[in-house]
Amino acid sequence: MAACFSFQLGTMLQVYEERLSLQYTINTILSSMNAKRVLSMAAISIPVNIAHILFFTRGLPSSTPIEYTWRIGIIASHATLAVVFSILGLLVFLSNRNMIKSGMHRPVPYIAAATTLAMGVVIVTIDQLVTTSITPYLVGCLVVGVVFLLHPRQALLLFSLSYLAYYFALPITQSKPAILLSNRVNGITSAGIGLFLSILLYRSMHSDLQHKQTIEEQQKELEQKNLQLERLAFFDQLTGIYNRRKFEELIGRQLELMKQDRFPSCLVLVDIDRFKEINDTYGHLFGDTIMKAVATTFAKHIRPIDVLARWGGDEFLILLSHTTVDEARTLVENLQHAVEAMHTDVGFQSVKVTTSFGIAALQCGIDDPYGTAYKDADSALYQAKQLGKNRVEVAQIQS
Numbered sequence: 001m002a003a004c005f006s007f008q009l010g011t012m013l014q015v016y017e018e019r020l021s022l023q024y025t026i027n028t029i030l031s032s033m034n035a036k037r038v039l040s041m042a043a044i045s046i047p048v049n050i051a052h053i054l055f056f057t058r059g060l061p062s063s064t065p066i067e068y069t070w071r072i073g074i075i076a077s078h079a080t081l082a083v084v085f086s087i088l089g090l091l092v093f094l095s096n097r098n099m100i101k102s103g104m105h106r107p108v109p110y111i112a113a114a115t116t117l118a119m120g121v122v123i124v125t126i127d128q129l130v131t132t133s134i135t136p137y138l139v140g141c142l143v144v145g146v147v148f149l150l151h152p153r154q155a156l157l158l159f160s161l162s163y164l165a166y167y168f169a170l171p172i173t174q175s176k177p178a179i180l181l182s183n184r185v186n187g188i189t190s191a192g193i194g195l196f197l198s199i200l201l202y203r204s205m206h207s208d209l210q211h212k213q214t215i216e217e218q219q220k221e222l223e224q225k226n227l228q229l230e231r232l233a234f235f236d237q238l239t240g241i242y243n244r245r246k247f248e249e250l251i252g253r254q255l256e257l258m259k260q261d262r263f264p265s266c267l268v269l270v271d272i273d274r275f276k277e278i279n280d281t282y283g284h285l286f287g288d289t290i291m292k293a294v295a296t297t298f299a300k301h302i303r304p305i306d307v308l309a310r311w312g313g314d315e316f317l318i319l320l321s322h323t324t325v326d327e328a329r330t331l332v333e334n335l336q337h338a339v340e341a342m343h344t345d346v347g348f349q350s351v352k353v354t355t356s357f358g359i360a361a362l363q364c365g366i367d368d369p370y371g372t373a374y375k376d377a378d379s380a381l382y383q384a385k386q387l388g389k390n391r392v393e394v395a396q397i398q399s
Contacts, residue, residue: 026209030149033205034109035092037147041112042089049082066129073126077119084115110158113148116140117162121169124183128173134183134190137166141194148198149205155198163191236310238288239295247309247317251370254307254319258364265362266328267370268318269377270298270335273354273389275314282346290353293342301338302331325361325394332357332392340390354390356381361397 056071056078063071088108120140127133141159144150150158166187174180234246242250251267258265272278272294279287291314298308298316307319318335320328336355344351358381360373376395384391 025213026206029209030205031106031109034149035095035106037149038085038108038112039089039092041143041147042085042092045085046082046089049078049085052078053082070126070129073129074123077123077126081115081119085112088112109148110150110154113144113150113158114162116144117158118165121162121166124166124187125169125173128170128183132174132179132183134186137187138190138193141190142197145194145197146201149202150198152199152202155195155202159191159195159198163188166191236295239292239310241295241299241316242307242309244309244311244317247307247311247319248370250307251319254321255362255364255369258362262364263322264324266320266323266325267360267362267373267377268320268328268332269311269358269360269374269381270316270318271356271381271385272314273356273385278351278353282351286346286351290344290351293344294339294353294355297338297342298335301335325359328359329392329394332359336390336392356384356389357392358382358384358395359392360395363397 053075056074060068060071088111091108117140120137123136124134127136141162144158145155167184170180170183170187174183234243234249235241236243254265257263272290275287275290278290291310295308295310295316298318302308302318303320305321307321309317311317318332320331323331336357339353339355342353344353358377358379360376360380362369362373366372376397380393380395384393387393
C-alpha cells in the first residue's frame with residue numbers, strides 16, 4: 001500500500017514538474033514576444049507623438065487661455081509618451097544584444113501598457129477642456145488589449161486601475177453631470193472592450209504556444225525512442241559496440257568504396273580464449289564483465305576509420321580499412337597485447353584473459369568478397385587456436 005502511494009505521489013510530482021516546465025517555457029516565449037512588440041510600438045508611437053506635438057504647436061501663441069492650456073497639456077502628454085517609449089525601446093534593444101543584464105527587459109511591456117493607459121486617461125482629462133470626446137482613452141484600451149500579451153489577472157488589474165483613475169480624473173475638467181455620466185459609462189465600456197480583447201488574445205496565443213510546445217516535446221520523445229530503437233537494432237546491448245547486422249551493412253558500403261577507389265582492407269575475427277571455462281568457473285556475470293572489458297579495450301585501441309562489432313558469443317569482428325595484411329598484423333598484435341595487459345579480478349584472484357585473432361584480406365575481384373574473407377579469417381583463427389591460443393594468424397590468399 002505504501003509503495004503504491006509512493007509511486008502515485010512520484011507520478012503526480014513528475015506531472016506537476018512537467019507542467020511547471022512547460023509554463024515556464026511559454027512565459028519565456030511570451031516575454032520575448034512582448035519585448036519585440038514594445039520595439040514595434042516604440043517605432044510607431046514615437047513618430048506619431050512627434051506629429052501630435054507639431055500639430056498642436058502650430059497656432060499656440062494666438063490661442064485662447066483655455067485652448068492654450070489644452071494645447072500645452074496635449075504637447076506635454078505626447079512628449080512624455082515619446083520619452084517613455086524611447087527609453088523602453090532602448091532597454092529592449094540593449095537587452096537583445098546582451099549589453100545589459102539579462103532579464104532587465106521583462107517588466108518593460110507592463111510599464112509600456114501601464115503608461116499607454118495612464119496617458120490615455122491624462123489626455124482625455126485634458127481634452128474635456130474643449131471637447132466631450134473620450135477617444136484617447138478608447139484608443140489606449142484598444143492598443144493595450146491588442147498589442148501586449150498580458151496574463152488575464154494582470155490585464156484585469158491594469159484596466160481596473162486605469163478606469164478608477166479615469167473615473168476620478170474626469171471631474172477635474174468636466175463639470176457637466178450629464179456629460180460626466182456619459183463619459184464614465186463610455187469609459188467603462190472602453191475598458192471592458194480592452195480587457196476582453198486582452199484576455200482573448202492571451203488565451204489564444206497561450207493555447208497555440210502550449211500546443212506547439214506539446215508537439216515539440218512529443219517530437220523530442222519520438223526522436224529519443226527512435227534513437228533507442230536504433231541502438232536496439234544496430235548495437236550490442238551487452239558491450240555497446242555494433243552488432244552483426246550493423247557490421248554487415250557497413251562492410252557492404254566498404255566493399256562499394258573499395259571497388260571505386262581500389263584500396264586494401266582486412267577482416268579480423270577474434271575469439272576470447274578459454275571463455276567457456278571462465279564462464280563455468282566464475283559465473284556468467286563475470287563472463288559478461290570480461291566481454292565488456294575486451295570490447296572496451298578494442299574500442300580504445302582501434303583507429304577511427306576501423307569498425308568493431310560483436311559477432312556473437314565470445315567472438316568479435318573488426319574491419320581494418322585502408323590497411324594491408326602486414327599493417328593489419330601489426331595493429332592486431334597491439335590489440336592482443338592490450339588485452340593481455342587488462343586487469344580482471346574476481347575477489348582477490350586475478351584472471352588472465354587472452355585472445356586469438358584470424359586475419360584475412362578483403363578481395364574485391366571475386367564473387368563473394370565478404371563471405372570469402374570471413375571463411376579465411378575463421379580458418380586463420382582456428383589455426384591460432386590449434387597452435388596454442390593467444391596468437392595472431394594470417395590467412396593465405398588462395399590463388
